[in-house]
Amino acid sequence: xxxxxVNLGDEVVMEPEVLQQLxxxxxxxxxxxxxxxxxxxxxxxxxxxxxxxxxxxxxxxxEGGVFRLRKLKAPIFFGYGVGQQSWKQFLYPxxxxxxxxxxxxxxxxIQLPDEDAVKFAFIxxxxxxxxxxxxxxxxxxxxxxxxxxxxxxxxQAFILAVNCGHPCGxxxxxxxxxxxxxxxxxxxxxTEILQGTRHFLVAAAGSARGQQLIxxxxxxxxxxxxxxxxxxxxxxxxxxxxxxxxxxxLKSLLYRNYENPRWDQVAARCLNCGNxxxxxPTCFCxxxxxxxDLTGTQAERWRRWDVCHTxxxxxLHGGGIRNTIRSRYRQWLTHKLATWxxxxxxxxxxxxxxxxxxxxxxxxxxxxxxxxRESELTTPPAAKE
Amino acid sequence: MPRKKRPKLAVWxxxxxxxxQLSLLDCxxxxxxxxxxxxxxxxxxxxxxxxKGPYDLSLVEGSIAAPHDVPRIQQVRRISKFVLAIGAxxxxxxxxxxxxxxxxxxxxxxxxxRPQYIEALETSxxxxxxxxxxxxxQGCPINKRQLVEAVSAFLQGRKPVMPAHSVCLxxxxxxxxxxxVAHGTPCLGPVTHAGCGALCPTYQRGCYxxxxxxxxxxxxxxxxxxxxxxxMTEPELLRLFRTFNAGAPAFRQESEAHEH
Numbered sequence: 001x002x003x004x005x006v007n008l009g010d011e012v013v014m015e016p017e018v019l020q021q022l023x024x025x026x027x028x029x030x031x032x033x034x035x036x037x038x039x040x041x042x043x044x045x046x047x048x049x050x051x052x053x054x055x056x057x058x059x060x061x062x063e064g065g066v067f068r069l070r071k072l073k074a075p076i077f078f079g080y081g082v083g084q085q086s087w088k089q090f091l092y093p094x095x096x097x098x099x100x101x102x103x104x105x106x107x108x109x110i111q112l113p114d115e116d117a118v119k120f121a122f123i124x125x126x127x128x129x130x131x132x133x134x135x136x137x138x139x140x141x142x143x144x145x146x147x148x149x150x151x152x153x154x155x156q157a158f159i160l161a162v163n164c165g166h167p168c169g170x171x172x173x174x175x176x177x178x179x180x181x182x183x184x185x186x187x188x189x190x191t192e193i194l195q196g197t198r199h200f201l202v203a204a205a206g207s208a209r210g211q212q213l214i215x216x217x218x219x220x221x222x223x224x225x226x227x228x229x230x231x232x233x234x235x236x237x238x239x240x241x242x243x244x245x246x247x248x249x250l251k252s253l254l255y256r257n258y259e260n261p262r263w264d265q266v267a268a269r270c271l272n273c274g275n276x277x278x279x280x281p282t283c284f285c286x287x288x289x290x291x292x293d294l295t296g297t298q299a300e301r302w303r304r305w306d307v308c309h310t311x312x313x314x315x316l317h318g319g320g321i322r323n324t325i326r327s328r329y330r331q332w333l334t335h336k337l338a339t340w341x342x343x344x345x346x347x348x349x350x351x352x353x354x355x356x357x358x359x360x361x362x363x364x365x366x367x368x369x370x371x372x373r374e375s376e377l378t379t380p381p382a383a384k385e
Numbered sequence: 386m387p388r389k390k391r392p393k394l395a396v397w398x399x400x401x402x403x404x405x406q407l408s409l410l411d412c413x414x415x416x417x418x419x420x421x422x423x424x425x426x427x428x429x430x431x432x433x434x435x436x437k438g439p440y441d442l443s444l445v446e447g448s449i450a451a452p453h454d455v456p457r458i459q460q461v462r463r464i465s466k467f468v469l470a471i472g473a474x475x476x477x478x479x480x481x482x483x484x485x486x487x488x489x490x491x492x493x494x495x496x497x498x499r500p501q502y503i504e505a506l507e508t509s510x511x512x513x514x515x516x517x518x519x520x521x522x523q524g525c526p527i528n529k530r531q532l533v534e535a536v537s538a539f540l541q542g543r544k545p546v547m548p549a550h551s552v553c554l555x556x557x558x559x560x561x562x563x564x565x566v567a568h569g570t571p572c573l574g575p576v577t578h579a580g581c582g583a584l585c586p587t588y589q590r591g592c593y594x595x596x597x598x599x600x601x602x603x604x605x606x607x608x609x610x611x612x613x614x615x616x617m618t619e620p621e622l623l624r625l626f627r628t629f630n631a632g633a634p635a636f637r638q639e640s641e642a643h644e645h
Contacts, residue, residue: 040589042562065614067567084562094558271603273575274550278557289546294418294537305558310550311600325601358566360553360575361610 006205006214011222011230014201016077016192020051021217022160026121031158034090035123036080042069043083045090048123055080062169062242062353064362076199078162078192081171082126082352086281087133090120091153092140098288100300108299117152125161125186127179128171128352132281133159134185138344139284158209161186165233167240170353172366174238175245178350181234188213191230202230243353243366246373250347253372254338258330262371267326269361274307276355276363277332282348285313308332333368392441392540394419395427397461399447399454400481400509404526405472406430406446412529419533422540438464442539445518448474450481450509462516469535470512473525477597478632480525481509485632486640509632520545523578525595525629531580549600551575552592555583564591571611573625576602576635597630604639619643 006012026033035048038055048054059072059079072079101108125133133154140150164173164180173179182189187210191202202222205211222230277283287306292299306313309328314321322328340348349365356364396406410431412419419425426436443465449458462468473479484492485508493500512518520539522531531547538545548554552574556563564570564586572591574583578599585592598604604626611617617625623643626636 040562040567042567044560044562065566065610066569067563084567085560089560269603269606271551271575271606272601273553275553275557275563275575278554290543291534291546292537292541292543294415294422294533294540296541305554307550307554310548312548312550325603358563360563360565360572361606 006211006219008205008207008211011202011204011227012214012219013222013226014203014217014219016199016201017051018201018217018219019054019077022188022213023048023051023123025213025216026158026160029119031119031121033121033123034087036078036083038069042067043080043085045083045085045087045122051077054078054124059166060169062357064170064356064364065359066362067357074194076192076194078124078190079166081164081166081168082129082354084279084354084358086279086352086354087122087125087129088136088281088283090118090122091133091157092136092147092150092284095302095304096149098301098303100298103297103299115149115152117156119156119158120153121158121160123160125159125182126164126352127161127182128164128173128176128350129281130159130161130182130185131173131176131178131350132352135282135344135346135348135350136284138346139282142344159186159188161189161206163189163191163230163234164237165192166237167242168237168353169242170356170364172241172243172245172351172353174241174351175243175247175366176347176349176351179234180237186210191233193226193229193233195229200226202226243351243356243364245349245351245366245369247347250369251338251341253369253376254334257372257376258334260372260375262368262375263326263330265371266363266368267324267329269363270309270325270329271360272309272325272328273360274309275358275360276365277307277309278305279354279358280336281352281354282336282350283307287312308335333365336365337369391422391424393426393436393438394423395438395440395443395461395465396430397427397443397445397447398430399445399458399475399512400450401447401472401474401479403430403446405475405524406444408471408527408529408532409444412533415529415533419536423536439466440464441466442536443468445470445475445512446472448478448481448509448511449515450484450506452504452506454506455515458512458515467519467539468512468516469539470518470521471527471532473523473595473597473629474509475512476521476523476633477630477636478509478511480629480631482632483627484509485637486627511632522547522580523597523630524580528581530582548579550579551599552577552579552581552583552586552596555579555581556586559583559587561586564589565615569615571615571617571625573607576604576607593628594626594636595629597633598635602635604635605642608639608643619645 037053057075140147161182186206311320336348565572570591573594574592577594578596626640
């Protein structure tokens, strides 16, 4: 057992029970430790008080419109993919008061909220969600206008990532180049291996904070076969992706198919309920709501999550711009996979599959793209008109 | 400083259970502020003291279900500057709107010992079917948060925060896991108007649509899924959409699509 420092990227091996020490160490450093746990009969991200809160021995089965927990034979800690929730709810909370004003004798007084820079430690972040955080970083932290609240939470957050080692029913991270292997954007990355009775974690530090954490717990240099086992795990998961999405030429594909009849077909199914957008770990749209109290002495402005599937989303004086479900679904998908590139230089989709699983009627973004592609094979756009 | 003249509030009841107007008394913490800002001038459920009209703000509860309701709602409109219709009865005809799908004359003798005393219209209809309504609060019953927001907005001359989106937004913002996707529980949340704060799904129940249709609801698509994937039968789908908001056009059309 050594407390010697490890280099960035060096793989070390730990006993699974060391996780408890990792959690305790993070807590003692003032982090609010958030991770996967079972609540509401499903998988949620919530504060973890001990290792016992992790859904040990549980996995999931996902398909369009369906998510089910399933009991695994293997008593592993990280045997599931991503659930409905994502880390976005912590870095970019659903509702936040941006300011309030109080009427006074002469005029009014504005009060800004205290920046509640909670120090979060996120446990069990999958590669797709790391990619999603990187996308939201571009949205909130780059360009002329940045979000100080997001920045305060983001910069302090400790990210303990896990390599994904199981089939993902609706995910397509391989297509999007975002997983299942984590490559960057983490403080500490773990791969959990269970081979017969041998159960261990292969860990690698991705930052100085991660190095310090490893140094505090018992670990050993990983043997070549242990490193190979870790590599095999994600390689196997990569071969078991539930979905694929051909990304070549996506932007121009969508730009030249603005009037494709496929949009009518998907609009007939789309509930415009907003679930795809709410569960998407990169969607960042919000609205501002102004309220007062009954007496008019207190006014508040709140920022809350909004979705491009509502009429109000495009409300200008007199009404909304996108009044049909067709135009709103097309906007959502075209933003994700085309205009996002113009806006932020990256795709707005990381292939986590949440929008497919959590759509109440199983609309599938990969199927929609495939249908548009195939329609071009039968009717080349140039031949239209 | 002289006390400013307060706007006058009236509360009117038509065919209803009184639950919505009770949400005004249910305001508790805000009730003193409401009474301070508005002169409660006509509210017979709370007080026999009546101040003569006209009224600045009229809350109207209930549907138009009897012949004498028709001239009375016209009179309410004439003496009210702002009419706020509250609840599923006032906005969609209420549970009593089930008569719209049947012959009310057949019901009456089954319910009343002396049917000759009963004067009922053939249909139960929302307030907006009879007069111009300035604002509607959907829900059976409405909740007090929504009512306080509408009254605050009226008093301050601002737009009320009253989004017409689905219950799903409220669920996701609360951190609720989708009961339909995670448990296969049929849920009307995707087609139902927000406002309740996702009350039922928070307790692991499917939404049963008591806030009525959201904007642009795609009820046909949801029904198709509930039928083909969650095994609901046609009579079950009919009943699902035929409850408190049976008369709301989107829900009425959907329930009629399952009549055979």
